[in-house]
Amino acid sequence: VVASRALADSEIVINRAVARLENKSDPNSIMKEKGPLKKKLSKRDSYTFLNPQVPAIINAVGSTQGGVGSPVRRQRLEEESSDTDESCAGDRTFLIQGKSEKSGDLLGDLKKELETDYHKISLEVLLRKFGSNVSTGLSQNQADINMGRFGPNVLTPPDDVSDWMLFLEHLTGGFSVLLWVGAFLCFGAFAVQKAYLEDAPSDYLYLGIVLSLVVLISGTFAYYQEAKSSRIMDSFKKMVPQCAVVLREGNLFEIDATDLVVGDIVHMKLGDKIPADVRLIESDGFKVDNSALTGESEPQSRNATCTHDNPLETKNLCFFSTNALEGTAKGLVISVGDSTLMGRIAGLATKLEVEETPMAQEMAHF
Incomplete structure (x- = not known):
């Protein structure tokens, strides 16, 4: 009223x-x-x-x-309005923060993985830092020191589950257990009927066989899909070069690419795969194919000049596993193995968690 x-x-x-x-x-x-x-x-x-x-x-x-x-009514309305605004603002903030935190973590990891300033530091500073020399390269003693300090030029494989364990996990996990129980109950019921009846029907036997086949087929298919997607590192291993021409103690050697260390002076030419992340010292019409990193199929010219703050855009860096298409170049190894750009991308790829399909989630809830 x-x-x-x-x-x-x-x-x-x-x-x-x-x-x-x-x-x-x-x-x-x-x-x-x-x-x-x-x-x-x-x-x-x-x-x-x-x-x-x-x-x-x-x-x-x-x-x-x-x-x-009225002052009382107006104050009450203002309080209700402020409460509503605060609650709505809180919900919006939560949604935005929830989304930004999730995407921010991924973007932060990617940004962190791509950050480097080796293309902007003067070459003399890098040579002193790694104990190297343009004309003579590393000494064998310094190469051993850098090997222990920065590690070998190999990609670390992720912890992998054996194929048999993965296959058994799909055969005995989730909804498959219920199907196995149903199959064994059908076999048991058929055995009981066979023991007490001379003309026992074979319905339970057929049903048990069908349930067993369903589990085997679905488990095999799921194992094949997961095994195929989990072998990401194999594709990166195929991109690793086999050998490299390196300058050590004033002499050129052709060594296994896995023996390269930070601070080595490497020589590259047409047809070679870049054996590590390299800061160019000199080049002669040198071009590389960075399609594995950037998706650009056009040859990218490379020289000893820093042209961009972004390491992916500058012309004085060459990256591990990319291909040399033209010319020759000499450069300083600045990163090897897991520390290379390709190695860090491979590390992020192996950390990805495979989400369950909606059907698998419903079966797990069941």
Whole structure:
């Protein structure tokens, strides 16, 4: 009753305000906008532009009737509005933060993996840091030290489950257990019927065989799919070069690419695979194929000049496992093995978790 009286009083005040405006303005224009004006007048913030006396009238009426304009009612509305805004803002913040935290972690990992400043540091500083020399390369003693410090030029394979264990896991996991139980119960029921009946029906036998075949076929298919997707590292191993031409103690040697260390001076030519991440010292019409990293199939020219802050865009870096298409070059090895750009991408790829399919999730809940 109080609420209805308050609304009625407010409607009277609104109509009076509209009537005042009708007397001061064009009646035709006011009548056309009478509906919108009523809606605007229901909001206190819009009163003053219509008539400066309207807020005072509504406050006076509301203070006696407990209407919309009363201090108590207005304070209550403001509190409810602020609570609603805060709760909505909190929900929005949670959703945005939840999404940004998940995507931010991935983007942060990728950004961290791609960060390097070896292309911007002067060549002399890098040579001193790695104990190398442009004209003589590394000494054998320094090569051994760098091997222990930075590790070998190999990609570390992930911890892998044996094929038999993976196959058994698919045969005995989740919904397969229930199917095996059903199959064994069918075989047991057939055995009992066979023991007590001379002409025992073979329905249970056939049903048990069908259930067993369903488990075997579905388990084999699931194993094949997971085994195929889990062998990511094999594709990276195929990209590893077999040998490299390196300058050590003033002499050129052809060594196994896995024996390269940070600080080695390597020579590259047409047809070679880049044996590590290399900072170029000199080049002669040298071009590489970076399609494995960037997807660009066009040959990319490379020289000893830093041309971009982004290591993927600068021309003085060559990356592990990319192909040399033209010319010759000499460079300083700055990263090997898992520390190379390709190695870090391979490490991120092997850390990806395979999500269950919706069917697998429903079967697990069942």
